[in-house]
Amino acid sequence: MTKARLHIETNVIHGSDDPGRFDGAQITPIVRSTVFEAGEQIDPQSIRYGRLSTLANQLEAAEVLARIEGAEAGLVTSSGMAAITTTLIALLRSGGHVLTQRPLYGATQQFVSERLAELGIGHGFIDVRQPETWQAALTRDTRAIYVEAISNPLMVVADHARIVEFARAHGLVSVIDNTFASPVNFRPIEVGFDLVLHSATKYLNGHSDVVMGAVLGSAGRIRSIKRWLDILGGTADPEACYLLRRGLKTLALRVGRQNENALALARTLSAHAAVARVIYPGLPDHPDHAVAARLFDGFGGMLACELVGGAAAAARFVRSVKVAVHSASLGGPETLLTIPATTSHAGLGAEARADAGISDGLVRISAGFEHIDDLIRDFEAALAPHSDAS
Numbered sequence: 001m002t003k004a005r006l007h008i009e010t011n012v013i014h015g016s017d018d019p020g021r022f023d024g025a026q027i028t029p030i031v032r033s034t035v036f037e038a039g040e041q042i043d044p045q046s047i048r049y050g051r052l053s054t055l056a057n058q059l060e061a062a063e064v065l066a067r068i069e070g071a072e073a074g075l076v077t078s079s080g081m082a083a084i085t086t087t088l089i090a091l092l093r094s095g096g097h098v099l100t101q102r103p104l105y106g107a108t109q110q111f112v113s114e115r116l117a118e119l120g121i122g123h124g125f126i127d128v129r130q131p132e133t134w135q136a137a138l139t140r141d142t143r144a145i146y147v148e149a150i151s152n153p154l155m156v157v158a159d160h161a162r163i164v165e166f167a168r169a170h171g172l173v174s175v176i177d178n179t180f181a182s183p184v185n186f187r188p189i190e191v192g193f194d195l196v197l198h199s200a201t202k203y204l205n206g207h208s209d210v211v212m213g214a215v216l217g218s219a220g221r222i223r224s225i226k227r228w229l230d231i232l233g234g235t236a237d238p239e240a241c242y243l244l245r246r247g248l249k250t251l252a253l254r255v256g257r258q259n260e261n262a263l264a265l266a267r268t269l270s271a272h273a274a275v276a277r278v279i280y281p282g283l284p285d286h287p288d289h290a291v292a293a294r295l296f297d298g299f300g301g302m303l304a305c306e307l308v309g310g311a312a313a314a315a316r317f318v319r320s321v322k323v324a325v326h327s328a329s330l331g332g333p334e335t336l337l338t339i340p341a342t343t344s345h346a347g348l349g350a351e352a353r354a355d356a357g358i359s360d361g362l363v364r365i366s367a368g369f370e371h372i373d374d375l376i377r378d379f380e381a382a383l384a385p386h387s388d389a390s
């Protein structure tokens with residue numbers, strides 16, 4: 001049986017580890033050296049130097065991630081944003097145009113709507129729930145379409161198979177940020193995406209102690225993105241790669257539990273009188289529930305809600321939790337609550353947030369893997385009227 005045919009639960013553990021490489025060690029040690037003897041032959045593509053992503057820990061992390069996502073090749077980067085910006089610059093270049101979903105993660109949306117224009121690159125936003133409108137958004141220069149597997153922060157799940165079909169019909173490169181779903185729940189290459197991006201800072205590492213990113217795809221596409229990464233310099237540090245590799249071993253276990261906790265929290269919040277609206281793709285009333293059920297193996301660990309009492313009630317809620325933590329970011333062991341208007345999407349400005357449907361009272365929740373009874377008790381106490389005093 002080849003490793004490619006193994007399940008993700010097995011691949012995250014064995015991945016590409018090559019025990020021969022380090023004298024039979026099952027865990028690749030951190031190799032800090034950035035300088036290596038060249039030997040007799042010098043092939044410019046394989047010079048071992050930290051910035052060129054050719055160090056043992058960088059190669060191993062990229063290889064394991066490619067295997068987990070079912071991609072031919074991979075590249076690791078210094079952050080999720082390094083993966084996103086390097087990929088879009090490499091694909092679009094001056095004069096290009098990209099179609100994207102809106103809203104996206106705040107920094108990605110800012111990059112697309114503000115920074116790309118400064119580089120002479122155009123963009124158009126599409127409503128992924130209205131496929132009949134996509135064609136009108138194309139221009140002569142459109143080269144790529146970019147979506148998030150589950151969008152940040154409104155948990156929209158596009159019909160990703162249809163996105164791929166559209167991209168192929170119009171000769172576009174299809175790119176997806178799979179951070180929120182994680183490859184445990186969704187492997188976009190299986191539905192035909194060309195490139196999969198990650199903020200490995202989140203679920204892939206999963207321990208809230210690494211900032212990293214990744215790009216996965218065909219060997220040819222990864223080579224051409226690497227040419228840009230080598231020069232732009234957003235390369236991953238070997239120690240971060242080691243921690244990511246360590247974190248990946250438990251990815252399937254962690255995400256399985258986070259899926260369960262998110263669903264239980266979504267149900268609890270839905271039934272609570274203080275909650276006006278819950279957004280979770282695993283709930284039957286979510287507009288994309290059927291699409292998510294068809295495409296995903298699990299509905300993910302991310303949910304959002306709006307409270308009766310709007311922004312003031314939301315601020316009270318996130319300050320009142322005692323087990324969960326009021327903090328940006330996601331995908332770690334701890335259940336995290338944030339108000340996107342003040343954190344991940346603050347940079348967009350009030351008008352862009354309003355256009356995108358992100359209210360000031362929206363609370364985004366990243367389910368951790370604490371005991372669910374403790375989380376439910378914590379949320380109920382924080383939503384109770386007496387928590388006003390805190």
Ligand SMILES: Cc1ncc(COP(=O)(O)O)c(C=O)c1O
Nearest residue numbers: 079080081105152179199201212
């Ligand atoms: C969906 C998504 N993509 C990308 C990023 C950026 O990742 P990083 O902070 O690792 O640069 C984030 C960060 O929150 C995110 O939520």
